[in-house]
Amino acid sequence: MRLSSNQRTAIVESVRESFGPEAKVWLFGSRIDDTKRGGDIDLLVAAKAEPGQEVRQKLRALGLIQRKIGEQKIDLVVTDGSPDCEALLITRNARAVGVPLE
Amino acid sequence: MNETLKATLQSAISENDSHLGRMRWSRTALSGQFPLDVDKLAGLSDEERAILDQFLYRFTKIQDSMGTRLLPALYHLLEGDDNPRPFLDTLNRLEQLGVVTSQESWQKFRDLRNTIAHDYPETVAKTIETINTLFDDANEFYQLYTTARESALERLS
Numbered sequence: 001m002r003l004s005s006n007q008r009t010a011i012v013e014s015v016r017e018s019f020g021p022e023a024k025v026w027l028f029g030s031r032i033d034d035t036k037r038g039g040d041i042d043l044l045v046a047a048k049a050e051p052g053q054e055v056r057q058k059l060r061a062l063g064l065i066q067r068k069i070g071e072q073k074i075d076l077v078v079t080d081g082s083p084d085c086e087a088l089l090i091t092r093n094a095r096a097v098g099v100p101l102e
Numbered sequence: 103m104n105e106t107l108k109a110t111l112q113s114a115i116s117e118n119d120s121h122l123g124r125m126r127w128s129r130t131a132l133s134g135q136f137p138l139d140v141d142k143l144a145g146l147s148d149e150e151r152a153i154l155d156q157f158l159y160r161f162t163k164i165q166d167s168m169g170t171r172l173l174p175a176l177y178h179l180l181e182g183d184d185n186p187r188p189f190l191d192t193l194n195r196l197e198q199l200g201v202v203t204s205q206e207s208w209q210k211f212r213d214l215r216n217t218i219a220h221d222y223p224e225t226v227a228k229t230i231e232t233i234n235t236l237f238d239d240a241n242e243f244y245q246l247y248t249t250a251r252e253s254a255l256e257r258l259s
Contacts, residue, residue: 046231055235062213063206071190
């Protein structure tokens with residue numbers, strides 16, 4: 001994967017600070033391909049967001065990540081495990097090919 | 103003052119004032135429908151949908167214009183420096199100078215804009231939550247723009 005150890009740590013810490021310590025993060029998209037260059041950072045977050053607060057938690061996570069690793073184009077998809085979220089093609093793809101970040 | 107810079111600032115303010123006026127009008131016009139939920143969204147008339155589109159469109163236009171024109175031109179003007187630099191550094195300095203209310207606030211609206219223009223389709227519930235968040239925080243966004251606008255006008259007068 002094309003993320004440094006510091007970037008991975010910054011992402012996981014920021015996501016857990018925003019969504020809670022149980023939140024899990026996967027990297028998917030072009031950044032899992034070592035033969036490519038650049039590209040967006042595509043993340044799938046699995047977390048039980050507070051009702052009506054998911055967008056704010058996501059904005060908070062993005063702000064924290066960018067403060068730590070600099071401004072990057074980050075796409076953060078959140079699933080709460082519900083059938084609606086899990087049915088989205090993007091969630092299914094991320095779950096199929098994503099690399100977990102610890 | 104550099105005439106090109108002056109023209110850029112004047113043009114950015116004029117453009118954004120127009121967007122802000124339409125954004126505020128559309129928010130007021132739809133205020134009875136907020137907070138939106140799935141049923142309310144489905145029940146909007148074609149005209150109300152068009153107003154909602156306008157609210158979102160005008161917001162993204164101001165956000166883009168501030169990031170690409172207004173704030174870089176203000177930084178250039180205040181610091182006498184037009185060398186390429188990370189945008190977060192520019193924001194930091196503009197916050198110190200009182201041009202940007204807060205870097206966190208800027209970043210939040212930047213990410214909100216990106217979420218609205220998202221590459222990936224989201225569930226309807228998430229789209230509604232995003233729109234409600236912008237509706238609730240609109241005054242904070244007006245303040246962000248107005249503060250930068252006042253700074254620019256002070257330098258232009």
